[in-house]
Amino acid sequence: MDGGVKKPGVTSAEVARRAGVSQSAVSRTFTPGASIAPKTRAKVLAAAKELGYRPNAIARSLITNRSRMIAVVMAYLENLFYPGVLEELGRLLAKEDYRLLLFTGFMDRDSDPVFDQLMQYRVDGIVLASTSLSSELSEECAAAGIPVVLFNRTTERDAVSSVTTRNREGGRRVAEFLIAGGHKRFGYISGLESSSTNRDRFGGYQEALAAAGHTDIIVEVGNYDRAEAETAARKMLSREDRPDAIFVANDHMAVAVMDIARHELGLSIPEDLSIVGYDDVGPARWTSYGITSMSQPLKRMVEATVAILMDQIASGEIEAEHRILNGELVVRTSARLPKTGIVELDGRRIYRPGRG
Amino acid sequence: MDGGVKKPGVTSAEVARRAGVSQSAVSRTFTPGASIAPKTRAKVLAAAKELGYRPNAIARSLITNRSRMIAVVMAYLENLFYPGVLEELGRLLAKEDYRLLLFTGFMDRDSDPVFDQLMQYRVDGIVLASTSLSSELSEECAAAGIPVVLFNRTTERDAVSSVTTRNREGGRRVAEFLIAGGHKRFGYISGLESSSTNRDRFGGYQEALAAAGHTDIIVEVGNYDRAEAETAARKMLSREDRPDAIFVANDHMAVAVMDIARHELGLSIPEDLSIVGYDDVGPARWTSYGITSMSQPLKRMVEATVAILMDQIASGEIEAEHRILNGELVVRTSARLPKTGIVELDGRRIYRPGRG
């Protein structure tokens, strides 16, 4: 009825009056490390509690020029890998006393309008998890002193920090594993062709296959999308010379490929067809799928991401830093096993050729 | 080297000087509906572009007493239903020009420390998706004029707004479906026993079963957790009088139950055992599972949530509002089919008893 005014909330001045001290004293009470006498502090805390006072983070940000918010840009969350990342990010950022401003659910892959928003909120750092950033924008961030971390992505010119795994080595290992398993015809269902992860995974795969004399890889595009992966699988598997081994660029698509292979085309996995995925995400571990998959160490990746952010926020230096972590090929039931090279490692079966 | 100072960024005063106008004019240029001459506006926009000016949302919030941020509290994201909610929330909130401050990844189900944070940031609204709120806290929100919406949850005393589906009717329908399918022994794997959804789903199930003379339901607790659901399934299915029909309180657990039943205990689904889930989440549709499941209309639920928030923000009135939506029992392959009652509805098979 009164037209929508949010009640203004208790201010530090009101608390000060109540406690019989100055506004400064109230501020100092809530500023760790500030000079304040214990008894004054106690008075202030009492008054604050009575009035239900909470420091206004907005006003604080205006003074300190720090919002204590990190923007996380994640275009889609359908692939469970990303919710996992989000959850871990939330955990670690909270531990560092940072809040998480999430940008998701925009279909156009263009992050520029989102970028405007996040700059207006003066975030202290940016994590880009499923989008890249045009080079002008990343330069603008650098100029503004805002650290940016590309998560699970890199750019050619490595001007912006990134956290990735050894995708090329991963692709190579997948190839070695499949070759050792005695496969003859190799397929690849690709992710987004513009993404660095996809290029690297395919590059390593292709390279190792070529080294073993296999130069004819059957490729279809899945764009990291479930529906497109289904289409790609149908196409690839209804060929006469269909592959007996497929490397799918991530588990999210691999699940779809397995469903199509088994239930639409009646193929047995791994007897008729071996499938290897990437990420080692939740569903890969579910026994219905049991996907043999290159793992990405999610927790350590997120740790590295937060470490880079905190470091650059603290130092003010924002030279690009690149953290590249190792994964393992986790062996399950979706692909035929090589005779050697499989070892047990804290409860998981891992493929490590040469250790075998 | 210089100890970490984020560059202050361009201010409206600088733009004003550059454009040869007052700071007020700059402000009015970026305030929709403000009184500003087209040519002045053009000058300002030009200067702003040159300098790379973006209005400081923090400073604006301080004046307007609106942060244009909505806090979303979501303890865990492992169940794909919630990432879906998050994505849709992000989409709709962006459309309303609101940002999403996410709180996730805290394991203790207690949301109170989180609550402190979110109040400090003076969010304009709160969505609680996997946590409840102590009654004092919800009263504090009401007093502060901050709308709160419980998503997929309710409290007994309905003092705080909520968006849910007809869980009781859903449970009832599942029971009717399983009875019509000729099942004899009924099991239930429960969600969090303290949650309203779980109570309602079980209540309806129990009620309809009792009406048909089945009063002995075998119950195990899964707490909406995958691992616990696995344990529950093992226990329930290794009994001598194991059920031939299980209602699992959500799909996230139903997937685990199916895996255990099939691959650990060698049961055929639906020949030996029928399974019905809840949510109609992604994996339920994957052909490996094909879970017959009560759907929750995610998009409409999120729509309702945002509508309630926008409404209460605009009006300033925050009397609790309850939106209860309808789901459908989507029939797939995880449960034996009744002879009648299955109809086709925009490409899905739906169970509607009495509709023939």
Added chain:
DNA sequence: CATATTTTTGCATACGCATTCATTATGGCA
């Protein structure tokens, strides 16, 4: 006890912007 040193305190100011108010420019109409 006087003096030097340290700790604590309040005053005043600034952060970047929106908004009120008084003033000036603009356009409409006779």
Added chain:
DNA sequence: TGCCATAATGAATGCGTATGCAAAAATATG
């Protein structure tokens, strides 16, 4: 052209807090 209504403008102020500075209080030292 002159007069009035309206639009546009700038100066000033305040949102809630942190912080530099100087004054005051507390403590240590001789």
